[in-house]
Amino acid sequence: GHRAPRLFGRERPVHAALGGREAADIILWRRPKVSASILGAATAAWALFEVAEYHFLTLACYAAMIAMLTFFIWTNASAFMNLPVPRIPETILSERTAKQVILGLHRRLTWFVHRLYAIACGEDIKKFIMTVVSLYIASVVATCFSSLTLLYLGQYSATNIFSASRDCRSLAQWTE
Secondary structure (H helix, E strand, O other): OOOOOOHHHOOOOHHHHOOOOHHHHHHOOOOHHHHHHHHHHHHHHHHHHHHOOOOHHHHHHHHHHHHHHHHHHHHHHHHHHOOOOOOOOOOOOOHHHHHHHHHHHHHHHHHHHHHHHHHHHOOOHHHHHHHHHHHHHHHHHHHHOOHHHHHHHHHHHHHHHHHHHHHHHHHHHHHO
16 A cells, blocks of 8 residues: 655654654654643743742752641641541552663663664764764753753654644645
C-alpha cells in the first residue's frame, strides 16, 4: 500500500521513534487531556519560577508548611467535629515505580553517553564536527536562558512541530 509522507525523510513514524508507548501518545497529543494537563503544569511551574522568580526550595518549603498546617488543623478539629483523622498512605510513590523511573533515566543517559562515545571514536568526521558544533551552540543558548525556560520552549516547540506533521499526514490521506 501507499505510505503516508514522512517528515524529514524518516524511515519510521514519529510515534515509533518516540518509543511507541504512552509517553509517545502524550507527546504527540493523542491523549489531549493528559497532554494539556502536563502543558498546564509546565506553564504554571514556568510562571512560578521565571515570572514570579520563586526558587524551587522556597516553593517546596511553602508547600510542606501548608500541608503540615492543613493536617494539624484537620487532626485537632477531628476531635471536636467527630471527623476521621487524616490518613496518609505508607508510600505515595511505590518503590517499584521509583525504580522503574530511575532505571529508565539510567538507560537513556547510558544510551546518550554511548552514542557520544561512538561518534567521538568513529570514522565519520562530519558527524563528529556537527555534534561538537551542536553541543557548543546548545551551551551558548543555555547561558542566555534558564534551563526551565529552555525545557518549556523545547517541549512547546516539539509539540507544535509534531502536531503540524500529524495534521499534514491526515490532510495527505484525505486528498488521495
